[in-house]
Amino acid sequence: MTEILVRPPLLGRKPTGRLNADVTRLLPKPLLVTIVVILLLAVLVPLLYIVLASVNSDVSVASGAFFPTELHLDNYLKVWTTVDLRNGLINSVIVSGSVAIICAALAVSSAYVLVRFAFRGRLTVLRTLVGLQSIPGTLMLLPVFVLFASLASALGIQIIGTRWALFITYITFALPFSTWVMVTYLRGLPRELEEAARIDGASSWRILTRIIVPLSWPGIVVSAIFAFLLGWNDVLFASVMTDRTSRTAAVALQVFGATQEGGAIPLYGQMMAASLICALPVVVLYLVFQRYLVGGLTAGGVK
Incomplete structure (x- = not known):
């Protein structure tokens, strides 16, 4: 009788590059x-x-x-005097930067509570975060405007026409998405690190600041950049909620383009130069935080 020897598969052996490429290529x-x-x-x-x-x-x-x-x-020099680009860029950086920082801080703390603590209504909050993404921002323009106008008349505080109007609006729209990004990211962090810290007597706040935040930088950067882009690229709310002194760079470009409509040849060169100047901060932001973006966007995709 002839014995047939079957060689057991090598555990942990990786497929060859050719086979791996053929399998993964769609x-x-x-x-x-x-x-x-x-x-x-x-x-x-x-x-x-x-x-x-x-x-x-x-x-x-x-x-x-x-x-x-x-x-x-010289188009890049003339545009600073033709368009109120300097004031628009300053307003955009202040509003979008503050929204990104505050939104990222609130998102990581809220996501930590939603992921690590069990309480009544937790699933409802998570489902609400997803449901809020389906509401078009255009439908909220009139209600938000009426709300700010009513608060201004009731409290005697000017809201519309200031940076505060944009800040409150953007952080309201960006916070649900940023929180959901952080929820997805924190689910992939091991609980053993937190349990070891609790055994050593660390409080929840200390665990959040000393363990969760340092390990969550990719997710924090992703949520902050998305919040920043929401304020930087918005034209609809910024054109309604601002005046001449508080308008953002996007509104300044819109006003500049509208003034060029007429019989004369528009200032195409300056319009293109202004567009590139306004897009440059976003490109630099992506290049600086590129490695964090890759890790943050892919987090939670593999379990």
């Missing part, structure tokens, strides 16, 4: 490369056009020229 390589190239062109070509138009003459841009015949770098 599309054939030529099709995948084609799709990636098309997506890159769809993003980079408009961006390249904006960059070239910002250093081109207004007549050349109006005639449809893609490449500038001569460089007009």
Whole structure:
């Protein structure tokens, strides 16, 4: 009788690179490369056009020229006097930055309570956080405006036309999403670290500040950046809740574009230059916190 020896599989052995690539690849390589190239062109070509138009003459841009015949770098200098861009950028940085910081701090503390403590109504709060994301912000414009106007008349405090109106509005809309991001992230943190700290006599506040926050930086950065972008890119609420002194950079660009409508050739070069200047802080923000963004966005995806 012939014995058949069956070799047991090697535990922990990883598949070869060829097999792993074939398993994980969803599309054939030529099709995948084609799709990636098309997506890159769809993003980079408009961006390249904006960059070239910002250093081109207004007549050349109006005639449809893609490449500038001569460089007009002075568009980046003229825009500061043509548009109230300095005041808009200062207001945007103050409002969006404060919303991001406060929202991230409230989100991590709220998520810690929702994840680590059991109490009545906990699931209702979690479901409400998800449900609030389905409400369009456009529908809330009139109720928020009426609420602020009523509070101003009742308390005698000016709210509409100030930065406080934008701050309260943005933090109200950004906090549910930021809290849900932190809930998803904190669920992946091991409880053993907190249990060991409690055995050593650490309080909940000490555990939150000394253990949870240092381990949650990717999630905190993600929630803060999303809150920052909400305030930075908003035009609808900022155009209604602000006046000339408190308008943000997005509203300043909108006003600048509206003033260029007419019979004369618009200042295309300065419009493109102003757009790039307003987009630069967001690009720098992504580049600085890129490694935190990757870890924070993928947290909770694998259990």
